[in-house]
Amino acid sequence: MTSEKVSCLIIGSGPAGYTAAIYASRAGLNPVLYQGAQPGGQLTITTEVDNFPGYPDGVTGPEMMIQFENQARRFGTDIRYGMITEVDFTSYPHKVIVDGKKEIIAESVIVSTGASAKWLGIEGEERLNGHGVSACAVCDGFFFRGQDVVVVGAGDTAAEEASYLAKLARKVYLLVRRDEMRASKIMQKRLETLPNVEILWNTETVKLNGEHGLESVEVRNNKTGEETVLNATGFFVAIGHKPNTDIFKGYLNMDETGYIQTIPGSSCTNIKGVFACGDAQDNVYRQAVTAAGTGCMAALDAERFLMEHEVEVMLEESAS
Ligand SMILES: Cc1cc2nc3c(=O)[nH]c(=O)nc-3n(C[C@H](O)[C@H](O)[C@H](O)COP(=O)(O)OP(=O)(O)OC[C@H]3O[C@@H](n4cnc5c(N)ncnc54)[C@H](O)[C@@H]3O)c2cc1C
Secondary structure, three states: OEEEEEEEEEEOOOHHHHHHHHHHHHOOOOOEEEOOOOOOHHHHHOOEEOOOOOOOOOEEHHHHHHHHHHHHHHOOOEEEOOOEEEEEOOOOOEEEEEOOOEEEEEEEEEEOOOEEEOOOOOEOOOOOEOOOEEOOHHHHHHHHOOOEEEEEOOOHHHHHHHHHHHOOOOEEEEEOOOOOOOOOHHHHHHHHOOOOEEEEOOEEEEEEEOOOOOOEEEEEEOOOOOEEEEOOOEEEEOOOEEEOOHHHOOOOOEOOOOOEOOOOOOOEOOOOOEEEOHHHHOOOOOOHHHHHHHHHHHHHHHHHHHHHHHHHHHHHHHHO
């Protein structure tokens, strides 16, 4: 197996990874960035991004991520195709394996592997993604002002998405598969106060219809078998996200759903020299701009760590 030593390794190429790369390369850390299976990250599967500052007329997700990449390249980031398949953080410097066949010895590691929204896997969902189908009300709710929308899910996220959309949409149907919600009592109480939210209990989605954009949602009551068509132009899947952090299990502290825990106010993890940013460590905000912000933090934390480490090594050498 070939081996290479790097000062700063960045894992992931979403807004967090590329922002970390911009800061790390400008600070002279010569970062190497592995893009993973989804170069550009989650935004490459969406159409319009309207809420990232600096784009007054909006921008498409793929276009914006090319600009992130170009900016990171401009300062010399070494951007590579490849997937990190294994890590070993038990000794320092850290060991990381790329595609099961190359070893990287890294003095600092920035984890920006993001998260993936969970989807239902029903007919029309993938085809209409970005054309009425979304997994983020804060991102896309604005496009459905005054329209009828559907939210699917029964947890706190679904309740939050429905409440958020109730301020913008004319009508919000919340589809709950069972006859009760998992959301906290307080969130459920809040939903009850919203006159334009209607909860459809024991209801599952069958199919999404529409040619170029969502036109209607076919649903079925799983108790009675009755099928109904809801005329809605927005369909928000709120059944959870999965952070892409499996390879770090056993090394990095995580919450019960796999989000990496960082020391508050920093990107530092429980392992020295390993930093986490973006959606991989954020189950609350999950926005491109917050991912970019924490990417900046991770690069600055890595830079400080490497400088302090260098001084420690110098002191050790002069003492011996
Ligand atoms: C459909 C959709 C629309 C959205 N719209 C908006 C919006 O309008 N505005 C907004 O602010 N936010 C939006 N979001 C949320 C936004 O996309 C995320 O908050 C943001 O992309 C998170 O950035 P990130 O860098 O943390 O991770 P991600 O964008 O998830 O990127 C993760 C990166 O890590 C890589 N990776 C994962 N595992 C490995 C591995 N083992 N080795 C190497 N690389 C790996 C992946 O290939 C990917 O490049 C949207 C999300 C979705 C799904």
